[in-house]
Amino acid sequence: MTLSKTLCFCYLGLLYTGDQLLLSDLLRFVKEDRIPFRKAFTCLPPSMKLQNADKAYFRKNTVPDMHKISLWCAKLIEFLNLPRFKHRPLLPVISRFIKDLNLPDDLVSVVKVLVYKTEKQESEWYEVKKRTK
Numbered sequence: 001m002t003l004s005k006t007l008c009f010c011y012l013g014l015l016y017t018g019d020q021l022l023l024s025d026l027l028r029f030v031k032e033d034r035i036p037f038r039k040a041f042t043c044l045p046p047s048m049k050l051q052n053a054d055k056a057y058f059r060k061n062t063v064p065d066m067h068k069i070s071l072w073c074a075k076l077i078e079f080l081n082l083p084r085f086k087h088r089p090l091l092p093v094i095s096r097f098i099k100d101l102n103l104p105d106d107l108v109s110v111v112k113v114l115v116y117k118t119e120k121q122e123s124e125w126y127e128v129k130k131r132t133k
Contacts, residue, residue: 003037004064008072010035015073015085022093023066030063037063091115 007026014021030037038061044050076082094111 004069005072005076007035007037007064008069008076011069012073012076012082016082018086018088020088020092020096023069027063027066027069 007030011023011026014026026035029035036043077084091112094115095108098105098107098111
């Protein structure tokens with residue numbers, strides 16, 4: 001078990017509970033130190049003495065990229081034989097991005113038309129495919 005795989009479990013929990021947080025939000029929280037990933041050792045009680053190997057494990061300088069987390073999540077779903085989760089609808093996610101970027105509200109109606117035109121292909125966007133060498 002690694003800290004990165006712990007992030008996978010957190011993300012799977014968000015997916016299965018239907019939460020509106022995205023993987024990018026989770027990784028942003030890690031980068032902003034809202035989730036103690038890079039300084040996980042600060043959450044341990046002072047009575048716990050860390051050895052050198054433990055210190056290397058709990059002090060991560062880099063955040064794993066989104067593709068690695070997605071692949072690990074797909075592998076965890078397969079390994080744990082979890083039921084398929086319901087994908088969140090694309091339109092609320094896009095609407096949130098439009099609002100976060102302070103774009104005009106009229107853009108939502110334009111995007112809605114585009115989403116309905118490409119609705120058949122939407123399921124393909126969620127599929128995690130392994131990279132071939």
